[in-house]
Amino acid sequence: MTRWLRGFTAVVAVLAAGTMSLSFDAVAQSGKSRQKQRPPTVSFKEDIFPILKGRCLDCHQPGGAGFDASGLDLRTHAGLMKGTKFGPMVVKGDPDGSSLMALLDWRVKPEIRMPHGMKKLSTCDRDAIRHWIQEGALDN
Numbered sequence: 001m002t003r004w005l006r007g008f009t010a011v012v013a014v015l016a017a018g019t020m021s022l023s024f025d026a027v028a029q030s031g032k033s034r035q036k037q038r039p040p041t042v043s044f045k046e047d048i049f050p051i052l053k054g055r056c057l058d059c060h061q062p063g064g065a066g067f068d069a070s071g072l073d074l075r076t077h078a079g080l081m082k083g084t085k086f087g088p089m090v091v092k093g094d095p096d097g098s099s100l101m102a103l104l105d106w107r108v109k110p111e112i113r114m115p116h117g118m119k120k121l122s123t124c125d126r127d128a129i130r131h132w133i134q135e136g137a138l139d140n
C-alpha cells in the first residue's frame, strides 16, 4: 500500500467512527424524548381515587379519626398532595421516596400502617398507587 493510500484509509475510518457515534447519540436522544411523551397509564380519577374513597376517606376527612390526628384530607387530589400537618407524603416520580408507600406497604411501625387497624391494601391497589406516583402523581 502506498503511503497516501494508508493516510486516506485512516481518515475514512475516523470519519466513519464520528458519524456512527453521532447517530448513536441521535437514537439515545429520541429514545429519551419518546419516554417523556408516553401518556400516563394510571388515572387519578378512575384508578386511585376509588381506592382512597373505599379504604381511607371515612377517617381522612374533617371529623374522621385520621384527619383529626394527622391533618391528611383525602377528599381531593390537592388534599392528598398537601399531605399531613407535618408535610407531603408523596414525592412526584419517586414512589420509593414517598412515605405514603411505606405506610401502605407496612414498612413502618404498626401504629401508622394504613389503612389504620384494617386489612392491608391488595398488591394490585398498591401497585396502581406506585405507578401513579412514578408517572408524576398527576391530577388526571
Ligand code: HEC
Binding pocket: 052, 055, 056, 057, 058, 059, 060, 065, 066, 067, 069, 070, 072, 084, 089, 100, 103, 111, 112, 114, 115, 116, 117, 118, 121
Ligand atoms: C380507621 C381509620 C383510618 C383509615 C381507614 C385510614 N387511616 Fe390513615 N390515619 C388514621 C389515624 C388515626 C392516623 C394517625 C396515626 C398516628 O399518627 O398515630 C392516620 C394517619 C395517616 C397518615 C399520616 C401518618 C404519619 O406518619 O403521620 C397517612 C399518610 C395516612 N393515614 C394515610 C391513609 C391512607 C392512604 C389510607 C387508606 C389506604 C388511610 N390512611 C386509612 C386513621 C385511618
